[in-house]
Amino acid sequence: xxxRATIVKLTKEEVEHVAWLARLELTDEEKxxxxxxxxxxxxxxxxxxxxxxxxxxxxxxxxxxxxVFREDxxxxxxxxxxxxxAAPETADDCFVVPQVVEM
Amino acid sequence: MALVALTAHELCSMLKARQVSCLExxxxxxxxxxxxxxxxxxxxxxxxDQALETARAVDEQIARGDEPGPLTGxxxxxxxxxxxxxxxxxCSSRILYNFVPPYDATVVERLAKAGSxxxxxxxxxxxxxxxxxxNSGLFTTHNPWNLTRVPGGSSGxxxxxxxxxxxxxxxxxxxxxxxxxxxSFCGVVGLKPTYGRVSRYGLVAFASSLDQxxxxxxxVTDAALLxxxxxxxxxxxxxxxxxxxxxxxxxxxxxxxxxxxxxxxxFFAQGVQPEIADAVWKSIELLGSLGADYREIPMPIMEYTxxxxxxxxxxxxxxxxxxxxxxxxxxxxKHSPDVVTMLVKTRGEGFGAEVKQRIMIGTYALxxxxxxxxxxxxxxxxxxxRQAYDExxxxxxVLISPTSPTVAFGxxxxxxxxxxxxxxxxxxxxxxxxxIPAISLTCGFHDGLPIGMQIxxxxxxxxxxxxxxxxxxxNTDYRKRKPAL
Numbered sequence: 001x002x003x004r005a006t007i008v009k010l011t012k013e014e015v016e017h018v019a020w021l022a023r024l025e026l027t028d029e030e031k032x033x034x035x036x037x038x039x040x041x042x043x044x045x046x047x048x049x050x051x052x053x054x055x056x057x058x059x060x061x062x063x064x065x066x067x068v069f070r071e072d073x074x075x076x077x078x079x080x081x082x083x084x085x086a087a088p089e090t091a092d093d094c095f096v097v098p099q100v101v102e103m
Numbered sequence: 104m105a106l107v108a109l110t111a112h113e114l115c116s117m118l119k120a121r122q123v124s125c126l127e128x129x130x131x132x133x134x135x136x137x138x139x140x141x142x143x144x145x146x147x148x149x150x151x152d153q154a155l156e157t158a159r160a161v162d163e164q165i166a167r168g169d170e171p172g173p174l175t176g177x178x179x180x181x182x183x184x185x186x187x188x189x190x191x192x193x194c195s196s197r198i199l200y201n202f203v204p205p206y207d208a209t210v211v212e213r214l215a216k217a218g219s220x221x222x223x224x225x226x227x228x229x230x231x232x233x234x235x236x237x238n239s240g241l242f243t244t245h246n247p248w249n250l251t252r253v254p255g256g257s258s259g260x261x262x263x264x265x266x267x268x269x270x271x272x273x274x275x276x277x278x279x280x281x282x283x284x285x286x287s288f289c290g291v292v293g294l295k296p297t298y299g300r301v302s303r304y305g306l307v308a309f310a311s312s313l314d315q316x317x318x319x320x321x322x323v324t325d326a327a328l329l330x331x332x333x334x335x336x337x338x339x340x341x342x343x344x345x346x347x348x349x350x351x352x353x354x355x356x357x358x359x360x361x362x363x364x365x366x367x368x369x370f371f372a373q374g375v376q377p378e379i380a381d382a383v384w385k386s387i388e389l390l391g392s393l394g395a396d397y398r399e400i401p402m403p404i405m406e407y408t409x410x411x412x413x414x415x416x417x418x419x420x421x422x423x424x425x426x427x428x429x430x431x432x433x434x435x436x437k438h439s440p441d442v443v444t445m446l447v448k449t450r451g452e453g454f455g456a457e458v459k460q461r462i463m464i465g466t467y468a469l470x471x472x473x474x475x476x477x478x479x480x481x482x483x484x485x486x487x488x489r490q491a492y493d494e495x496x497x498x499x500x501v502l503i504s505p506t507s508p509t510v511a512f513g514x515x516x517x518x519x520x521x522x523x524x525x526x527x528x529x530x531x532x533x534x535x536x537x538x539i540p541a542i543s544l545t546c547g548f549h550d551g552l553p554i555g556m557q558i559x560x561x562x563x564x565x566x567x568x569x570x571x572x573x574x575x576x577x578n579t580d581y582r583k584r585k586p587a588l
Binding site: 010015018019020021022023024025026027030033034037038040041042044045047048049050051053056057058059060061062063065068070078082083085086087088089095097098099100 | 203204205206312341342344406407409410411414421425429432433434439440441442443444446447448451452454456459460462463464466467470477479480481483484486522536537538539562
């Protein structure tokens with residue numbers, strides 16, 4: 001079976017939806033520019049539909065590596081203070097984020 | 104000749120013979136950086152104090168008579184997307200403007216063990232997404248051959264540093280051509296190893312099924328030397344492969360007799376400047392006159408590699424870059440009243456235009472309803488690309504093409520045309536999709552700018568690339584030309 005991509009022309013609203021999925025705040029100017037650029041780039045993707053790939057297996061990695069195991073032993077770990085050293089805010093050996101739960 | 108103009112293997116012999124000290128070499132490189140980096144702008148961070156300290160320690164080791172490592176005393180530059188313990192690692196992004204990693208990437212650790220001296224971290228297109236360093240969130244690097252031109256990208260800082268003698272050797276990373284294309288633009292040697300040959304532990308991830316670290320050097324011998332130091336299985340990277348690492352220096356033979364070269368004609372279409380096609384063909388003919396057999400072959404699937412790459416790489420990137428959330432490292436927006444606002448504002452403020460565009464493409468390609476048409480389709484085409492290479496390598500030992508369709512273009516020339524910019528990688532992208540190794544080296548000049556030739560090989564056969572590249576280098580003079588800075 002040949003999967004046909006219906007060429008969807010992305011609207012500004014769809015761009016806003018995708019930006020939300022990606023948790024990305026965009027300015028109005030960025031939304032306008034991205035809508036244009038994305039449509040331009042997506043148009044090039046349509047070329048792939050020329051190829052019949054019905055009987056082709058997908059490749060996720062060029063080198064087939066599976067089930068890489070190691071012995072379940074504790075190795076060297078970073079000290080907590082090192083792990084926290086690059087965080088914007090920390091307290092009591094934890095990362096601090098804005099309040100999540102209603103008090 | 105000035106110390107900074109020498110190669111690693113030349114300096115190694117001098118250091119071993121005690122004709123020069125590591126401190127002298129390191130100081131010479133740091134002085135060179137002070138003299139020219141104001142114009143070239145290759146470095147994000149210069150680690151002068153640590154470098155001098157390491158150099159003194161290395162000299163003490165040499166004086167004690169310790170067995171020197173293979174890169175003892177050699178000043179090296181590292182692309183700023185590889186983690187360096189205690190040293191700023193920005194990926195040239197505002198979102199990591201203050202990130203100081205608590206650990207070293209495996210390659211950084213291996214270079215230190217081999218005795219090298221890190222002199223600094225080099226500029227790149229933000230998160231390695233780009234072909235010119237113009238997408239750097241910090242500044243644009245300039246091409247040492249002509250300061251109005253780009254150095255290529257994304258490892259433009261590393262390539263410019265080596266070309267301008269601001270480092271003896273450097274590390275780059277290559278997802279779609281980011282080692283080879285800047286090496287080509289800057290007239291140096293760039294080697295992308297087989298996927299899995301070099302550990303990616305500590306390399307900030309862009310597209311994990313395509314990323315690979317490799318050397319950028321002044322000549323082929325140095326590329327072999329550097330690859331030797333970084334290659335091999337690493338328990339910390341489960342995609343590094345346990346294939347024995349050969350002695351790469353023994354592949355440096357001036358001999359291509361009986362070698363079979365395939366020339367895929369599609370690599371000479373798609374906007375390749377005639378002067379570049381000419382230079383690459385003349386080089387192939389030269390290898391022919393030295394005893395290699397060559398023949399043109401069709402590889403029609405190559406026409407489909409650019410759209411395939413621009414689905415797969417952004418899809419993987421959109422997932423990898425989800426980790427920049429303002430919690431564990433890097434930027435957090437000042438306007439973070441709640442967690443969701445913190446996320447969207449931090450990412451909106453921290454990422455540059457190109458990174459946002461790729462996150463958007465990737466998120467869209469992976470979203471419900473479009474997965475089969477875009478992502479799965481691209482993965483299937485990827486299989487066809489690999490099969491085409493496997494077929495070709497039944498008949499040929501290596502394949503040769505231009506590295507990039509043009510010489511270095513002007514700064515600002517292509518920023519408004521997203522697809523034109525991406526064409527710079529049309530010859531290098533197929534190699535990453537297939538996971539095979541390839542090397543770029545200078546094979547001519549046009550308008551005073553270097554032309555790069557790409558030699559592609561079978562998986563884990565970096566030896567064939569090194570042998571062909573070395574033979575070419577020994578029988579030509581391009582390597583001896585230097586930019587007038």
